[in-house]
Amino acid sequence: MVAPPDNDVLWARALHFRHNDGSPGLSGISLGVRESEILAVGGPRGSGKTTLLRCLSGLLPARSGEIWFNSVPVHTMTPAARERLRRERFGWIDPVPLLVPELNVWENTALPLMLRGTGRRRAKTAALAWLERLDIGDRARRRPEELTQAERQRVCVARALAPAPAVLFADEPTAPLHRVDRAHVLRTLTTAARSHGITVVLATHDARTAALADRTVSLLDGRRVHTVHLPPVPVTAETEGRATCSLSV
Ligand SMILES: Nc1ncnc2c1ncn2[C@@H]1O[C@H](COP(=O)(O)OP(=O)(O)OP(=O)(O)O)[C@@H](O)[C@H]1O
Numbered sequence: 001m002v003a004p005p006d007n008d009v010l011w012a013r014a015l016h017f018r019h020n021d022g023s024p025g026l027s028g029i030s031l032g033v034r035e036s037e038i039l040a041v042g043g044p045r046g047s048g049k050t051t052l053l054r055c056l057s058g059l060l061p062a063r064s065g066e067i068w069f070n071s072v073p074v075h076t077m078t079p080a081a082r083e084r085l086r087r088e089r090f091g092w093i094d095p096v097p098l099l100v101p102e103l104n105v106w107e108n109t110a111l112p113l114m115l116r117g118t119g120r121r122r123a124k125t126a127a128l129a130w131l132e133r134l135d136i137g138d139r140a141r142r143r144p145e146e147l148t149q150a151e152r153q154r155v156c157v158a159r160a161l162a163p164a165p166a167v168l169f170a171d172e173p174t175a176p177l178h179r180v181d182r183a184h185v186l187r188t189l190t191t192a193a194r195s196h197g198i199t200v201v202l203a204t205h206d207a208r209t210a211a212l213a214d215r216t217v218s219l220l221d222g223r224r225v226h227t228v229h230l231p232p233v234p235v236t237a238e239t240e241g242r243a244t245c246s247l248s249v
Pocket residue numbers: 019020021023024025043044045046047048049050051052203205
């Protein structure tokens with residue numbers, strides 16, 4: 001077992017994963033995520049983005065391969081240790097907003113902080129500040145059912161950012177949002193990550209979303225592929241359409 005490079009907060013080597021029904025998930029993926037980097041994981045639907053994020057965060061145990069977080073092996077951890085790691089160091093945003101219906105908005109937002117041992121008063125103050133940043137401070141005392149889907153997703157983003165996780169895994173975080181909401185939430189997320197030194201692994205099949213990241217790795221059928229962008233060519237009737245072409249190899 002060889003320890004990963006020092007400046008990689010997350011490092012995966014030759015990850016293989018197969019779903020319970022036998023479907024292939026990941027086939028030998030290796031990658032490094034640098035500290036404070038925003039890394040986009042791109043690729044078409046079904047290419048393995050969600051599966052990769054779940055393996056990297058320790059939610060799914062890979063069949064083989066290695067995952068390291070800050071030079072600590074995750075692949076050899078017990079399920080309880082992986083759960084503690086996720087609770088204390090990682091954040092997660094799903095494509096659909098999942099909130100506890102019995103708790104109001106600020107209580108939902110403060111939940112991960114309180115699970116990490118932060119007192120209720122401090123957790124509430126932090127939660128309210130993040131809700132303000134996401135323009136939903138006025139909904140703090142409402143129940144999730146009283147919010148629109150887009151507002152609920154903003155709550156999920158605030159909840160994920162509030163504890164300032166070491167790594168935030170964001171799986172198509174703006175999928176339920178309209179274009180204007182999407183731009184605002186993405187900007188808030190990336191600005192907050194950069195100012196708090198949060199490393200982000202962002203799964204997206206949207207090139208405009210990926211453009212906000214520092215770097216993109218692309219997947220196809222559970223494998224990493226390299227995207228080669230063709231150099232721009234003057235647009236003529238003959239070359240029209242080629243300038244934006246890219247080739248995955
Ligand atoms: N629980 C599961 N059981 C069996 N197969 C699954 C399961 N989850 C995903 N798959 C399959 O594994 C492959 C990768 O799925 P995954 O959700 O990781 O891709 P994705 O790139 O995140 O797709 P999307 O953009 O649609 O979310 C797909 O072929 C999918 O059908």
